Amino acid sequence: MSFRLGLIINPLAGLGGSVALKGSDDVAARALELGAVPRAIERTRVALMAVQGMEIEILTWDGDMGADLARELGFVTRVIGKPQTDPSTADDTLAAARALKRSGADLILFAGGDGTARNVCEAVEDTIPVLGVPAGVKIHSGVYAITPAAAGELLAMLVRGELVSLGGQEVRDLDEDAFRAGRVQARFFGEMNVPVEHRYLQHVKNGGGQEDxxxxxxxxxxxxxxxxxxxxxxxxxxxxxxxxxxxxxxxxxxxxxxxxxxxxxxxxxxxxxxxxxxxxxxxxxxxxxxxxxxxxxxxxxxxxxxxxxxxxxxxxxxxxxxxxxxxxxxxxxxxxxxxxxxxxxxxxxxxxxxxxxxxxxxxxxxxxxxxxx
Structure with a gap:
């Protein structure tokens, strides 16, 4: 039984960090001018390498939003759409997430920052499990794994069919204009269902460590x-x-x-x-x-x-x-x-x-x- 993995990469996520722009929202062109190097694709590569060779079909958007990397790593890849602009925008992320929701994906893996999480949340809310690969400058949302490698390990557990608990986690985003002005203003935007660390019998136990x-x-x-x-x-x-x-x-x-x-x-x-x-x-x-x-x-x-x-x-x-x-x-x-x-x-x-x-x-x-x- 093939695991149907939805994949969305925000190729411009995290551009502003290395050039001190404190984010990537609306400043990607400036970041590239200053010599920033995209990192989202490489961070997604780290996560996907944990499941290479497993029975997975990747459903994704064309080009650097997912298809190029999926094919390079040898995954069975089904392209269900393509970005409308180059480079891709938040509208492309929204369109991809909505299409993946309709496609029957078992989980959506997405790489980006809080802005990307907002876009995915707007499209799918809590209707389908998601997991974020941290690639942005600012990560206030709880829907991301702590590292790309950790995202890969969680994904591998799911593909192997292990019991993985789901938990509702907040999507939050920082106002980048306020942040650049020295003010930290994070806002709540919603919740998504995210696989969390594999822990059996974590809630209700008796003295013997088994479920009551x-x-x-x-x-x-x-x-x-x-x-x-x-x-x-x-x-x-x-x-x-x-x-x-x-x-x-x-x-x-x-x-x-x-x-x-x-x-x-x-x-x-x-x-x-x-x-x-x-x-x-x-x-x-x-x-x-x-x-x-x-x-x-x-x-x-x-x-x-x-x-x-x-x-x-x-x-x-x-x-x-x-x-x-x-x-x-x-x-x-x-x-x-x-x-x-x-x-x-x-x-x-x-x-x-x-x-x-x-x-x-x-x-x-x-x-x-x-x-x-």
């Missing part, structure tokens, strides 16, 4: 309930992990069936696929599921009521997968399995999926492509 299952289930339920929206149809799947959510909502649960919840109330219990389709017709749906322990199936085992029509309507973004880290770790690296009966749909759901493992705690875990893909 009931406490973890309570945390998973609290995290889900906090993000519930009005008028959304929640299709609550089977299993004890999902049952903890229903218990926390105070709603009777069908342990081996699928229930429909809307606005905190039980609309229908133990539904058939036809009933779910009829009751949610032309409405938004979110599907809450867990994996079968030891097997890894999230679709197609014990929840066939979740028909391909419902799954397509929810899309990848509408799947809310829950599991304890102990349960994921028991898979010993084997991927999650989607078996809806529709190979094309199964293929569209393959790749890294967010699995919610606690309160505001999630990991990225791979879902396998169908065998014949």
């Amino acid at each position: 299952e009931q406490l973890v289930l309570d945390d998973i339920a609290a995290g889900f309930i906090e993000q519930m929206d009005a008028d959304v149809n929640y299709l609550i799947g089977s299993g004890t992990t999902v049952a903890a959510i229903m218990d926390a909502l105070g709603i009777e649960n069908t342990l081996l069936g699928v229930d429909l919840v809307r606005n905190g109330e039980l609309i229908a219990s133990d539904c058939t696929a036809h009933e779910l389709e009829r009751l949610t017709a032309d409405q938004s749906v979110q599907i809450v599921i867990t994996l079968i322990g030891g097997q890894g199936h999230i679709i197609g085992r014990g929840n066939q009521q979740l028909s391909p029509e419902l799954l397509r309507r929810a899309g990848r973004g509408g799947l809310y997968v829950v599991a304890t880290k102990t349960k994921l770790n028991a898979l010993d690296g084997r991927p999650l399995i989607v078996d809806s009966g529709d190979p094309e749909l199964d293929a569209s759901l393959a790749g890294l999926i967010q699995v919610h493992t606690g309160y505001r705690d999630a990991v990225l875990y791979p879902a396998a492509k169908p065998v014949n893909q």
Whole structure:
């Protein structure tokens, strides 16, 4: 299963640092006149070298925004657009990030500074995991790895299928005009989801260093309930992990069936696929599921009521997968399995999926492509 890596390089990031311009925003031409040397491409090279030889497809923009380096390093490269100007601008970064969001990339790796992070955040917000390679003069945002090599190590962990937690990190940017005038003014612009250092069982432990299952289930339920929206149809799947959510909502649960919840109330219990389709017709749906322990199936085992029509309507973004880290770790690296009966749909759901493992705690875990893909 190939890892789909989105790549964006801001080739001019960091130009102003070596020539004392305290940034690169709107001063790139002046920096080049003063003899500044672009560094973003070389710093991205350091990160990508950590995953050379791994099964990766790089989705990127043409030229020095990513394609040239990806091809040079021998990666399978798919160019999905090109910059409109030379040198590229913030508008090109925005366009590339939006295209990568639509392309189904598992993660966007981008190289730049806080201005680049702002552009990526504006385009994708928290809808897709991202990771920054630090290449700018000023790095106030928390979405960057501490070094390019550290970015490469995190990326390698993801490609190998290790459990990597996701965390919301701030995007901040310094007002460069104020900074040049001697004033430090950093502003908050938003948050993006970023893979953080690999730490098993980091939140809820008992004295033996293992997860306390009931406490973890309570945390998973609290995290889900906090993000519930009005008028959304929640299709609550089977299993004890999902049952903890229903218990926390105070709603009777069908342990081996699928229930429909809307606005905190039980609309229908133990539904058939036809009933779910009829009751949610032309409405938004979110599907809450867990994996079968030891097997890894999230679709197609014990929840066939979740028909391909419902799954397509929810899309990848509408799947809310829950599991304890102990349960994921028991898979010993084997991927999650989607078996809806529709190979094309199964293929569209393959790749890294967010699995919610606690309160505001999630990991990225791979879902396998169908065998014949």
